[in-house]
Amino acid sequence: MTRPETGEEAPSDLARILERAASGDNAAWREVVERYGARVFAMAASRCRDPEAAEEVTQSVFATVAIKLGGGSYSERGRFEAWLFRVTMNRLRDLARRARHRPVNAGTDGFDARPAPEAGPSRGVDEQALHGLRVAMGCLSDADREVIELRHHGGLSFKQMAEVLDEPMGTLLARHHRALRKLREALERSAAGREGLAS
């Protein structure tokens, strides 16, 4: 399965790009956004289930990063990715708090209703299964969902997740395992529900 490249692979390269971006180099800034934009978008998309809202969240995250970076507030050298995804996580938490006041119809979200020609089929897993998985993720608590989204949508390693969530790596491994089990239970329940309806 394809995993996004992480910033851990070339920290010195990233540090140079960030330095140039911080000094107001637009090309360097665009490179930063191109490198991480899709991953931040995927996390927002998983939570918002609306492409436009996901893009707004993504832009909001990069606006925060730009201001901090330009102002020299970013001081966690070598940990940019963890910092970026912490900002993303905080935005998504705000979004989740606000979303509690308005119900979401799991069957009509923007992602599954629209065609996704640019996305294309994901290898080895059919679209219906992915839709079922997305719906089942809605059964998870925010904390469980955070772990799943950081890992599978953001493509973070457990070490990076430990930095983002400020928890020991062993704890996160256990939390991830527990979230997977809950997800499996949710999928089994929905499958049992479908069979019950069919019979």
Place this chain on the structure above:
Amino acid sequence: MMSGHPDENGLAVPEDRTLAALSAALDALGERDRRSAPAGLAARIADATAADLRAGASGSDVGGLRIDAASTAARRSFGPTSLRLAAAVALVGAVGAAWLAQRAPTGVQSGAIAAAVGEDEGWSVFASVLDGAAHEEIGAIRSDAASLDEGLLNLGSSTEGLEESL
């Protein structure tokens, strides 16, 4: 319970086969969402936020505060309709209470309610603030108060007459 073992990237792969399959499916879902990012997303966002980068460079504290202020303003924004309604009711209640507080002393005083009402400076303040139907309603209340005062005076004189007759 052992939750998994690290793969070649230092990541963890669950040992349970069904969980490993689920983890792979989640990877596919994540990949799908990453690939579903709209065309030109990065360019649009980079262009839209380039000004933020320069704003941050022109003054770090100012930049940071600007974001905080924006988010604080969003949190402070007057939210649900029920809150607005409650605030409106509270406001009306406060105005009513102020009106009653201003009216009470003249109400318990003796006889000349109508005269007191006419001379009360508070009325002119209220009248200048309120208009239309509210103004008319206040006028009606004033005339009711005057007739009540007159009624009380008549009642007093008739009682005197009764005592005399007894």
